[in-house]
Every structure is written in C-alpha cells, then in structure tokens.
Amino acid sequence: MENILGGTEMKRKIISIMLSIAIVITGIQLPVIKKAVLAKENVLNKFDAYYTAHSDNVKDYPAKKVIKSDYWEEDGAGVITRTAKDTTTETNSQNPNYDGNPYPDMAMLYYNIKQYKDFTVEVEYKNPNKGRGAAWLGFGGKVTDDTANTWCTENGATIFGTSGEKTVKLIGTYIPWQKSNKGAKTDGSTLWDTDISGADWGTEWNAVKIIVKDGVINFYTKVGSEWKAAWGDDKFYYGDWYKGGYIFLASNNAGTKFRNFKIEEIKDTNILKNFNGYYTEDTKGNSSVADVVSKEKYWTEDENGILTRTSKNTTANVGDAYKNMAYLFYNVKEYEEFSLEVDYKNADPKKGGAWVGFDGKIEDDVAKTWFGDGQGTMIAANGKNEVNLVGTFGNGDKPKITTYNTTKRVWKTEVEGADWTKAEWKTIKIEVKKGKINFQIKNNGKWYTVYEKEKLLYDTWYDGGYIFLASNHAGTQFRNLKVKQIKRKNSILDDFEPYYTAGCDKQKPKATRMSYYWKADKNGVITRKGMDLTDNLKECNDGNPYPNMAILYSKKIYKDFTMNLEYKNPAGDRGGAWIGFDGEKGKTWTDKNSGTMWCTCGTNGIKMAGTFTAYNGVKWDSALWDYWLDKADFNARWIKAKLVVKNGEIKYYIKIKGKWKLTWDTADYANPLYYTDWYDGGRIFLAANELGVQYRNIKIKEEKSTNDFSRFNSYYSECVENQPLVKVDPGKYWYEDKGVLIRKNEELGEFQGKEWNLSNYQQNKMAYMFLNGNYVYSDNWQLDVDVTLGNSAWKRFYIGYGATDTVTWRKPNGGTVFWTDDNGGVCMEGNYASNEQIYGDTAESIKNFEKNKAHHYRIVAKAGVVHLYIDGIQVKEYVQQKYQKGGRVFFASNSVNTTFSNISIKTLESDFSQSSWSGYKEYYSSDITKNALTKVQEGTNWAIEDGVIRRKAQEPGMDDCRNYLDMAYLYLNDKKYTNFKLELDYKNGNSGWHRAPIGFGAKMGRHFMEEGGGITALVQPDGYVHFDGNNQSDGAFEEHVFWPVYDEKGNDVSTLKPYDETKWHHMVMEVADGYVTVTVDGFKYVYEMALPSYYNGGYIYLAANSVWAEYKNIKIEDYSEMYNSDDKGWIPKREDIEYDFEYREKEENNSIWSWIYKEL
DSSP states (O other): OEEOSOOOHHHHHHHHHHHHHHHHHHOOOOOHHHHHHHSOOOGGGGEEEEEEEETTOTTTSOEEEEOHHHHEEEOTTOOEEEOSTTOOHHHHSOOGGGTTOOSEEEEEEEEOSOOBSSEEEEEEEEOSSTTOOOEEEEEEEOEETTEEOOTTSTTOOEEEEEETTTEEEEESEEEEEETTEEOOOEESOOOEEEEOTTOOOTTSOEEEEEEEETTEEEEEEEETTEEEETTTTOEEEOOTTOOOBEEEEEEOSTTOEEEEEEEEEOOOOOSGGGEEEEEEEETTTTTTEEEEOOHHHHEEEOTTOOEEEOSTTOOOOTTOSSEEEEEEEETTOOBSSEEEEEEEEOSSTTTOOOEEEEEEEEETTEEEOSSSTTSOEEEEEETTTEEEEEEEEEETTEEEEEGGGSSOOSEEEEOTTOOTTSSSOEEEEEEEETTEEEEEEEETTEEEEESTTTTEEOOTTOOOBEEEEEEOSTTOEEEEEEEEEOOOOOOGGGGEEEEEEEETTTSOOEEOOHHHHEEEOTTOOEEEOOTTSOSOGGGSOSSOSSEEEEEEEEEEEESSEEEEEEEEOTTTTSOOEEEEEEEOTTOOTTSTTSOEEEEEETTTEEEEEEEEEETTTEEEEEEEEEEEOTTOOOOSSOEEEEEEEETTEEEEEEEETTEEEETTOOSSOSOOEEOOTTOOOEEEEEEEOSTTOEEEEEEEEEOOOOOOOTTEEEEEEEETTTSOOEEOOHHHHEEEETTEEEEOOOOOGGGTTSOOOOTTGGGEEEEEEEEOSGGGGOSOEEEEEEEEOOSSTTOOEEEEEEEOSSSOTTSTTSOEEEEEOTTOOEEEEESSSOSSSOEEEEEOOOTTOOTTSOEEEEEEEETTEEEEEETTEEEEEEEOOGGGTTOEEEEEEOSTTOEEEEEEEEEOOOTTOTTTTTTEEEEEEEETTTSOOEEEOTTSSEEEETTEEEEOOOOTTOSOOTTTEEEEEEEEEEEEESSEEEEEEEEOOSSTTOOOOEEEEEOTTOOTTSTTOOEEEEEOTTSOEEEEESSSSTTOOEEEEOOOOBOTTOOBOSSOSSOOTTSOEEEEEEEETTEEEEEETTOSOOEEEEOOTTOOOEEEEEEEOSTTOEEEEEEEEEOTTTTOTTOOOOOOOHHHHSOOHHHHHHSSOOOTTSOOOOOO
C-alpha cells in the first residue's frame, strides 16, 4: 500500500539531532536548502484543491479549483492542516449543529494521480476540538472544467467521517442494504449516522478506512488497534452508474489535520462476473431452453480464478448432455469467427462432464440449448478416449445438421492414442473460421485433432453467438478461458451479404454462400462466378433483369449517399451488371419499394428497373424503363458509373469520354427522377446474371443533410389564394444541406399520377420559409440568393419581401414576390403598389435564359426603393412602401427540387446617417390645410442614395394626396437666400399629382399654404409650369399656372413639349431684383413672375407628397453682393428701348402687332 502522507516523527527528530551535531563539530554553515533535501517530498503536490461555500447548492456555489496554500498547509512531517480561510465562527465552534456538518465552507483535496474504481484507502486524522467532527474521507469525485462535484449531486461523490464522541456519518451516492433488504440508491439526500461502541474520538489521532470492491462498499473506523465495520454486517453497494473517480480529503474546520494517506488499488480477479448463469433440469423436456439462475448456486470461484461446478442438481450419468445442465454463458460479447482455449478437469476423469460450446443464443432472458435448430454446439471428452458432440453443424456435403433432430443425437468418436482417465488438467481448443469448425484436445502435452475425417463446417445459417461452459457433474472445473476473435484479411466481399434467385419474377432471393456465386481478388475486383450460368456468352442475359440473379446486398443501410464504381460486362455490349439501391434482403426490384437498379446493354442502351418517382410526381413501382445515351459505346471495357441519391433526387451517371452524363436527362427537367416519403433507405446492391461480370473501385460516401433550419420559420398553404399559412415542421417539405434549401416532393392527392398543371396550380401546395434576421429592423438591406428551378408543376419558385404578417402574398401584409419562369419571363406579384389590392407586374424577359442552371437573384432595399436584380442586371424597382417596413424575406415553392442556395442578407447604411443629412432639416404634415409642419428625424420621409434625394413611400391610404396631404419638406438650412441662382436636376414623382416642387423664401417649418411659407416652382407631368404659394401676399395661397401661349401659327410656345415625367429634367431658377424666373431643360420660354412686395428672402426647400420625386446636383449661387442696397438697378441702353425694325424684317411674320420675346 502506497504511503503518501508523513513518516515517523521520531525518525525525523533523530535526523535533526544528528545534523545539528555535525554542524557544531565542523563549524560549517549549511544553507537551509540542505535541510529540505532531508525532508519528505511535498505531499500537497499530489493533490488539487477545490472549495464550495455550500456543497448542497452547487448550482449557485460550485466547487471551483482554488489555490491550495490558501486552504491547506503542510509541515515538514507531511501533515496537512486546514487553514482558517473561508471557515466561519460557527463551523469552528463547539456548536452541535456544526458537528459533522458536511455542507458549509468545505475545502477539498482531490488526489490527482489517477481515478480509482475498486480500492482500499485509509487515512489518519485529528480534529482540533473535542466532540467536533470535520475530517472527511471521500471517493467517486469527478472534475469538469476545473469544477468538482460534491456528495449532494446525482451520481456524485461519497464522504465518510466521524463526529461527536463515537458517531460516524455518511452521505453521497450508494445503495444501502439494511436488515437484509436491498434499498434504493441515495443521491446525497440522506445523511446517515451510527455509533461505534467503545469509541472516543477526542482530539488525538484517529483513522478511517473505505474498501470498495466488486460492487460492495465497506466503511471502517479504528478503535484502539482494531478496525471496526461502521455498520456491522450491513453493507453498501454501487450499481452500473458507478464508474469510479477521485479519492479526496475534505474539511470545513480550521485546524483539522491529515497524515499517512494510503491507497491500494484492487485489481479485478472476479472471473465469474464475466458469465451469466443458466440451468435446465432436462434439455429434452424443457422446450430447449435453460432458465436464468444465480450462478453462485451452481458455480464457485477460488482465489486462482478456477470455476467449479457445485453439487446442486447434478447427475452421475457418463457423458450425459441432457440432465441437470448448468451453463455459464461468456457475456463479454458474441463471436462468429474465433479461436478459444480452456483448461478443464473432471472430478471423475472416467465419467467426463465438462462441456465447452459456441453459438449460444439468449432470448428473453433464457438461454437456448443445443437441443434446437442453430442454437449452439458443444463438445466434451469422457471415458478413456471418447469425444461427444451435440448441436448444429455441417458435415461434408451437408451444410447443416441438427443432431437433436436425428437418430444420432450425440455424435461420438474415439481419439486414437488418447487417454483422458488421468486426473489432470486438459485443454480444449475450438477454432471456427472460413466456414470450418476444428476441435482439438490437449492431453499430457500432446494435441489431438477431433472429428478431422468428418470435416465439420458451417454455412449461411451460422451467424455467431455466445461461447459457453456447461456441466452436470459436481466438481467439474474450468480455468484459463482464452478467446480470440479472428479477423480475417479484409476483403471487399466482407461488406456484402450474398443472395440468389433463379428468377426475380418467380421466387424470393435466399441467402447463400458467398463462394457459390462470387469471388474477389487481392485488388478488390469482384467477379460473378458461374454456378448457375453457361460460359457461352452468346446465351448470356443481355439486359434481362429477371433470371439467374446473384445479388450482393450491402451490410449497411443507406439513405442518402454517393456511390462511385467501375463495372465490366465480359460480353461487350451485352449487359448483365446491375447496380442498385434501396434493396431489401429477400426481395427484388419486382417487389414494391424494394429496390431500383440500372444496367447498360447494347451499344448505348440503359435499363432501369424498380421503384422511383418521375416527372410530375408520378410514382412507379416494379417498372422497367429504357433510355439511350448519346455518343455512348458500351463495349468490353471498364465503365465508370456514379449513383447519387440525396435530398430527394435520384441521379445515375455514366462517364462518357471523360465527362459524366446524366441518364434520363431531358431538356424540360434538370433531373426527372426523385423519391418521396415512400423511400426510407435500404441496402445498396450489386446484381449479376452473367458469367464473368466484374466490379471494382467501389466507393460509397454517406450523405447526410445538415437539416439546420435555425435561420428559418416554416409554413405551408394548400392554396395561397384562399387557404391560410400553417406552421409546419420544416423537414416535412424541405431539405437543408450546408445552407442549401431544397424543396421536397410530396404526395399530390387527387392530382397524383395525373396531368396536374391546372391553371391555378402556381398557387397550390406552397411551402414557405421565412428568413430570420435583424434585417427586419432596418429599411436598408440586401438579399442575395442563387435559385435553380424545380422539375415539377410550373417549376415555380418565389422570392418574397415585405411580409409583415404570417399570410400569403395574396393577402394584405403578405409582401411581394419576384420570380422567373422557365422561359426567362420576369414576374412580380403582391402588395408592391397597394396593401389593399394585389397587383401583378412583369419586366423584360431574360435573354438566353438557361432553365436548368442556377441563377443569381438580388433584392436591394435602400433609400426608399426596392431594386430587383437577376444575374447582375436590374430588372425592376419599386417604392419601398411604409406598410412593408419590418417585413420578412421569404422563399416559397411548390415545385420539387427547387433549390435556394448561397443565401445571404445584410443591412446597409441607414438613411439616418448624420453625414448624409448635414445641411438639411426635415418637416412633415399629414394635411397642411389642417396641421402645421412638425420637425421629424431626417430620413423619415426622404432618402439619399448616391447623391440623389428621394421622397420615400407615402402613408398607407393616401393614394391621392392632391397638393396638401402627406407633405414632406426638406429645408436647405445652411443659410437664407434673397437674390440667388439655383440649379438642380429633378424627376417627377409617380403617385398622386406626380409633382416635385422646389421652394424659396420660406421661414423654417412653414409651408407654402401659410404665411412665411414662400413660393414653389414645379412642372406638372403634362409640361405646365407653376408658381404656387404666397405669390401676391404673405399668407394667401395662390397658383400661378403658365397656360399655353401660342404664336401666330398656333404653336404652343410656353408648354414644355415633349415632356417625359419619368426622366430627369434640369431646372434653373433665378430670383433677383423683384422677379423670379425659371427655365427648364434649356427651353427658350422663360417663366417669370414678379415677386410680392413682402418678399425679403428665406430658406430654399424641397417639398413633395408624390412618391419617388427625386432631386440631385443642387447648386446655389448667392446674388446678394450683386444686388445690394446701393445698386441703382439696370439702366437700359438705346437699343434696348428702340424698336428693332431691321430684325423684324428678317422674320417671316413681320407684323409689328405680333409680340416676339427677345432672348436676353
């Protein structure tokens, strides 16, 4: 036993005295470090320290790792003492409530060398106060992330200590056994105590000990020199939940001491625990089963691990394999191919009785005996040289013999030269491998082979089982059981199970021997053997999926996977090599949902047989289809094939001239083959009905969709026009694989198997995915997604935005959708223009649109506009309506295998950027005839994007705002202007009266219909120019419209024509010397109005209630220096006031009565 804490104090005193004498005699000054060399190794180095203020509340007070020296001290003698840190007056006092209290202020020392399961540990301790116990010894400690468990948690630690004068206490996780009744497991809920007679703990050194062994826990205290079991004959137990742990010391009382800490690990020598016990009174009469029994009643084990059959229920019959048989099933595992050796000794060598068996079966807690079909085989030696064999095995040309069902129930043989009659240990060896069963018995140093002539074997009926020992003779002994599992050299065929049918349409495939129909070489090439076939290749089964089919089923079940392999048909263009999936042992492709397979045949033909869903959701069972692959030439060479079954799709490829070619590929469908809920996985298989078919380089990769739908909320509607969206499990209608959303197939009800492209189908069976994210809190965001069209229905997909409610886009608040059809047509539908009425819209079609390839779609919501892009080209833009604010993006489809990939969404710079709005102040009124303008945050109704100022969406319900509703103002607040020149580009809005006014001369926060609101200039969408506002007196609104002015030929010379309200226009406004003049786009007509007498300048502003009114390139030139108060004004020259007859004569119309404007 390892002594970890302390040595004898006397020895240390002697050493110290001797050292002192040496120093005095020599006069040498030894450094202190020399004394340290003589001291014992620092014991605390082998411990880690933890502390909790409340061991019964580790949720709030976890036992965290702490600095050891804060809580523990060690002296030179190796004695460890609890310091006063984090101990209270109560825990250090004589208060009886804190005597042996295992909860508060607990410091622990975990012995960190290793964890122990079965062990003996003891330690000496000393409590500083009489009758005050605080020294604890524990086991089963665990540490996770520098946090220790305690004895008050489920499956936690256990601690044991003393308290008072003669009491011991116990708390933790264990199973108590009181009064011979096994109790329930405790989990720190009960503090056990009992008194030890004759004990008096006092304040001297005492000792405690814990022994944990073979499921039993014993606690001891030392009284005088005698160890006493704390609870007498009552024991404590541990169950399967106990896996061992750290041993530790603990204390919550300052001054508690520990020394001489000793641990001895107990190695497991219990052989019997590796066996389960069974017994049958009569093998023949007990339905061939043996009942579970207490193995200790029928077997004993000594200290050397020798197992001996007791005398309970035994027989004296020689070689009896029936009566009073007690079994020991080796419960470590089941074995199929193995070798075993075991020593045995018969109490009476002449009578035998020691049986050794394999292939044992256990069902419903009873053991199947050898007296049944495939339920075990066992052998025993008895008499002088006789050997008996019973059970199930093969022999020569008989693949299976069950001895219980024959007249020769016990196979007997004599071993020449052997003599079992000596009372000595003998050895039986059994080897089961490669279809053969070999028995040997070692006697007197010589091995004898048994049943060599019989050539014992096993066939497909054998699937392995338990190894077992058995005896019905008292005193039979076994020892040194050694079992070695045989791992054969890996063969590609190990991954498959062989089956065979003479005709897929006539009989079910049955399990068979691998060697009958298949072989594999060291390079992994699998070849179909010819047990049932002719070697005349002209008579081979060319693409015939029915006769003589040998099948190799994968041992593993696959759902989604990719398989690559190569195959070769020996007859060139005559096909017999089939490759399949979804196989079920004992069934073929002719059975419903039991396999689909392909083969190549002829020059370029491909056959597909089995179950699949194709095209518009039609499911085919036991179908046989043909396909011809262009530019293929299937000759006698290795052909590369690939089968991909994933996310609802079934794709079978053949490599032609270095490129993978998808079979059943069509112009109308990216892939026409897929699966629905009928497919739940199955076995991959190879099948061949042609001699010499070969396969090689088989590689199968399991494909598991990540199905991470955490970014989405899933809904479904039977019809978006009139049925609600219902929350559903996303996995019902979608796959998700590494960020890619794929629309699953679904059963179509009344449309199943029919032409179901009804006129309203684009609205039916719609699966939705709403995209989660913080973008809903911003008006400015960008969505990017790649979309591949589906291959059913109308191949429809929808990308939506602005859904503020969980309703479809055919309802108010349902948002707007955007999609392309398979011809490249661009379509929009939803509430992009009104939330009360659903509109549809189109854009110019995408040229050369490839419908079977992925296309990139982008939606950018910024500065009050929603831009729609396809493959980098903007196809449409809409106003970002206020009722769409906070709306979600969504994806929807009712077409199988529609994919949404590379989904990303991000927020863009806000319209409320201070730098963007420097020099502006924004005001707003819902009705300026009733309500004054009020200050609002810049960016509320206006947006700036790339230098363009834009009026954002109007308030819902204000479709006709006239010239006073929903009015947003943007004042240029850098300064006031009186005389100035203003240039800017503008674009008319697209709602209401389609106006984009520009105003001047206003006070801050005043509108043009009230005093101080100034005057505005604007151009109507029909080209008429206005001056609106306080045109004559301040506070009196007036419109000044420049109605048409005609020349002598009747030409309208004052109306802007042609005028396109959707285009940008350039306006120049000059305010000087009492006049305002406006020109537009260089038009010769100058729009002029005399300013009213009150005019004294003010702020320039933009005012609009028409959505998407835009302004840019605003330039202002201040004329204040040019027109100051001292200026006498314009003094006309002679030519300015005289009539220009010379000019008039040059004109076609020289009438002096016709006024001609002179261009100044």
